[in-house]
Every structure is written in C-alpha cells, then in structure tokens.
Amino acid sequence: MxxxxxxxxxxxxxxxxxxxxxxxxxxNQAMVYGLEILNIYPDWMAFIRSIYxxxxxxxxxxxxxxxxxxxxxxxxxxxxxxxxxxxxxxxNSLLKQALVKVINYLQDGHSLEESFENTRIFPKIVCVSxxxxxxxxxxxxxxxxxxxxxKFKHENNKKIINSSIYPAVIFCMLIGLSIFISLKLVPQxxxxxxxxxxxxxxxxLIIDYxxxxxxxxxxxxxxxxxxxxxxxxxxxxxKENLMRFFFNIPLWGNLLKNLELSQVFMNLYxxxxxxxxxxxxxxxxxxxxxxxxxxxLVVIRDEIxxxxxxSEAFKKDPFFPSLIHQNLLKSQASGTLPEYLRMIHNYYNIxxxxxxxxxxxxxxxxxxMVTSVFLIMIACAFILPIxxxxxxxxxxxxx
Numbered sequence: 382m383x384x385x386x387x388x389x390x391x392x393x394x395x396x397x398x399x400x401x402x403x404x405x406x407x408x409n410q411a412m413v414y415g416l417e418i419l420n421i422y423p424d425w426m427a428f429i430r431s432i433y434x435x436x437x438x439x440x441x442x443x444x445x446x447x448x449x450x451x452x453x454x455x456x457x458x459x460x461x462x463x464x465x466x467x468x469x470x471x472x473n474s475l476l477k478q479a480l481v482k483v484i485n486y487l488q489d490g491h492s493l494e495e496s497f498e499n500t501r502i503f504p505k506i507v508c509v510s511x512x513x514x515x516x517x518x519x520x521x522x523x524x525x526x527x528x529x530x531x532k533f534k535h536e537n538n539k540k541i542i543n544s545s546i547y548p549a550v551i552f553c554m555l556i557g558l559s560i561f562i563s564l565k566l567v568p569q570x571x572x573x574x575x576x577x578x579x580x581x582x583x584x585x586l587i588i589d590y591x592x593x594x595x596x597x598x599x600x601x602x603x604x605x606x607x608x609x610x611x612x613x614x615x616x617x618x619x620k621e622n623l624m625r626f627f628f629n630i631p632l633w634g635n636l637l638k639n640l641e642l643s644q645v646f647m648n649l650y651x652x653x654x655x656x657x658x659x660x661x662x663x664x665x666x667x668x669x670x671x672x673x674x675x676x677x678l679v680v681i682r683d684e685i686x687x688x689x690x691x692s693e694a695f696k697k698d699p700f701f702p703s704l705i706h707q708n709l710l711k712s713q714a715s716g717t718l719p720e721y722l723r724m725i726h727n728y729y730n731i732x733x734x735x736x737x738x739x740x741x742x743x744x745x746x747x748x749x750m751v752t753s754v755f756l757i758m759i760a761c762a763f764i765l766p767i768x769x770x771x772x773x774x775x776x777x778x779x780x
Contacts, residue, residue: 385424388416399424401501410499438502440535442473447528454521461487475502493520505669506530506651513655523655530651537640537733544737548744555752560601563591587758624673632743636736641674643729650722659691677701691718704728 384407387397396416400407404421411418438446446467453463461484468480479500486496494512497503507527514523567587594601615623624641628634645666652662663682667675677698684694692709695701705725712721 383424384421386411386416386418387420388418390417391415395419438473438476438479440531440538442476443503443507444528444531444535446471446476447524447531451521451524451528454524460493460520479503505665506648509657509661509665510651510655513657517656526651526654530647533647533730534644537643537730540734540737541640544741547741548748551748555748555755559590559755560594563587563594567591628673632736632740636733636740639729639732639736641672643726643733645674645678646722646726646729650719650726653719653722659685674700 383399383401384404385397385399386407387395388411389395398416400410407421408418449467449470450463453466454460458466464480464484464487468477468484471477471480479502482500483496486499487493491499492512493515494508497511498508510523510527511520514520568591612623624637628638630637648666648669649662652665653659657665660682663678667679677700680698681691681694684697685691689697690713692706692713695709696703696706708721708725709718712718715721
C-alpha cells in the first residue's frame with residue numbers, strides 16, 4: 382500500500398512524501414529520515430499508478446548492472462563513486478530511481494545491504510550477498526556472482542520464451558484457420574454436399590463444430606479467460622499442487638523440473654559462496670520464491686535441525702535424484718560445498734537445454750499431425766463427396 386505523509390524535518394520544514402509498505406513500515410521509514418509525522422493517509426493515486434507500472438527490474442537489467450558495478454570496483458573506484466557513475470549511465474528509469482535512493486542511504490551512513498534493501502526493488506539474494514561481501518571485503522567477486530546469476534536467469538527466460546513463440550504462433554494460426562473454415566467455407570460446401578454424405582462422421586464433426594463456433598463464439602473468449610483466472614488463482618493459493626501437476630506433464634514436466642532444480646541450486650551456490658549458513662540460505666530461498674521444490678527445501682531444513690546432514694536430508698526425499706545427495710555427500714568429505722552446488726546447477730542447466738530441444742522437436746511433428754488430420758477430415762467430409770457427386774452428374778449428362 383502507498384501512504385502520503387505530511388511531516389516536519391529536523392529543521393522544522395514541512396514536507397509531503399509518499400511511501401510504500403504497511404503503516405508500521407512507513408512510520409519506521411519516517412523515523413529513519415528523521416521526520417515528525419503530522420498527518421498520514423492512503424495515497425490511492427500512487428496505488429493506481431503502481432498497477433500499471435512495472436515495479437520489478439528485469440534479469441537482463443540486473444545482469445548488466447552488476448557486471449558494470451563489478452568492473453568499476455575492480456578499477457579501484459569506491460562504492461559511492463561507482464553508484465554515481467551507474468546513475469548517469471543507466472537508461473532504465475526504475476533502476477536510476479533506485480540507485481538515487483541507494484546513494485542517499487549510503488550518505489546517511491547506512492550499510493550496503495540496508496541501502497539496497499530500503500529501495501524495495503532489489504531481490505533478497507542481492508541484499509544478503511552484498512551484506513556478506515561488505516563483511517568479507519570481497520565485493521568484486523560477489524558482484525561477479527550476482528552478474529552471473531542474473532545472466533543465467535535471463536538466458537533461461539529467453540530460451541523458454543523463444544521455444545514457446547513457434548508453437549504459440551502455429552497454434553493461433555490453426556485456431557484462426559479452423560474458425561475461418563467453419564464460418565465461411567463449411568456453410569458453402571454443405572450446400573453442394575450430397576444429403577447422404579452429411580451423415581458421415583467427419584462431416585458431422587466439422588458441421589457441428591461450425592455451428593458451435595457460430596452460435597457460441599463467445600465461449601472462445603470466455604473459456605481462455607476463465608482458464609487464465611483459474612491458473613492464476615491456483616498459482617497464488619495452491620502453487621505447490623499446481624507445480625506437482627505440471628511436473629507430471631510429459632516433456633514439459635521434465636523441462637520445468639530441470640529448470641527449477643537448476644534455479645534452486647544456483648541460489649544455493651550464490652548464498653553459500655557469500656558465506657550465508659545453510660539454514661538462513663533455505664529460509665531466504667523459500668521466502669523469495671515459494672514453489673513446490675522450495676517447499677521441499679523447508680522440509681530438508683527441518684531434517685537438518687533434527688541432526689541430519691545436508692546429503693542425508695536430500696536422500697530422504699525421493700523427489701530428488703541420487704545424483705544430488707551423492708554430490709552433497711562428496712562435498713561434506715571435501716569441505717567444498719559451494720563448488721559441488723555449482724556442479725549440480727551446471728548439470729541441471731545442461732538438462733534444461735536438452736529438455737527444451739526435446740520439447741521443440743516434439744511440438745513440430747505434433748502440430749503437423751493435427752493440421753494433417755484437420756485437412757484430411759475436410760477432404761473426406763466435403764471435397765471427395767462433392768467431387769464424386771460432380772463426376773456422377775457429368776457421367777449422366779454425357780449418357
């Protein structure tokens with residue numbers, strides 16, 4: 382929620398500002414700025430504007446940002462100097478606004494973690510990693526990890542989108558073609574169709590489909606809309622059950638599972654490389670993205686609380702392949718957990734690419750088969766009977 386406050390500064394100057402968050406959060410933010418609140422009320426206009434504005438930074442923007450930030454740190458610039466330069470060079474207005482807030486917080490004496498967290502734009506993994514980087518002084522290395530992390534996210538999102546464009550376009554073209562044939566061609570072809578041919582299965586199916594589209598066209602809009610609303614409801618309220626259903630879908634299920642495992646182990650690697658303990662790591666991952674797999678991580682966390690090792694906790698859940706707990710077992714013996722988490726991530730990243738290829742290779746023939754069946758039904762229902770009837774009429778004329 383957005384709140385408008387009228388307040389007095391430390392110099393007794395009256396100001397009016399809009400803050401985002403709960404009422405308690407807004408009061409705390411005002412205290413941080415040293416503001417004495419005179420009046421506070423909801424800012425509905427800001428709330429309405431926020432609905433139409435994208436309040437999230439894309440993975441691509443974050444990747445470019447952290448790579449540039451890393452390069453500046455390796456050049457010997459201070460944090461403040463780097464952020465000021467990034468404010469001038471970035472073309473992303475949302476990122477520019479966030480960095481202005483970051484520099485203000487830094488000048489007020491806040492830590493790097495607090496400065497990024499108070500913008501309410503950067504994800505939790507960024508803030509936690511920067512906190513670890515500030516404590517260890519290893520800022521360039523952590524920035525490089527974050528750049529790599531968001532590059533991975535951007536590339537995977539791009540792969541999924543690119544692999545979905547072709548089937549989506551073909552599917553929409555097939556739907557449009559079937560509707561056009563049903564509304565425009567079927568009524569005309571039916572007029573030439575011999576009466577006895579109307580009772581064939583293919584003709585009956587196509588004619589009934591044409592009448593259905595003509596009389597109930599509004600269902601073609603209502604049903605997809607209802608499906609989107611239903612999926613969104615289950616995504617918000619029963620995400621774990623929905624993900625379990627998706628994982629069981631042939632081909633697509635493997636793609637989703639490999640993609641999710643790759644994402645989870647990349648998160649685990651970043652947190653562990655930043656020096657965050659495993660319990661806090663799992664809590665942060667789950668709070669950032671509550672999915673079917675991250676819910677399982679919570680169960681693994683509880684097993685660790687009971688005294689189980691990380692590999693034993695993963696082994697108890699049959700959902701996770703043996704490859705995972707065997708690698709984790711080796712990591713315990715060698716004491717190099719982050720590196721083994723990275724290897725598991727790389728393995729599932731490769732599996733994700735292979736799954737995408739299999740899905741694309743399966744979609745092409747499937748769509749071609751559906752198109753062929755539809756055209757064969759048209760031919761059997763209308764073209765062949767009409768051609769046969771015209772041949773008979775021609776023979777009778779010549780006789």
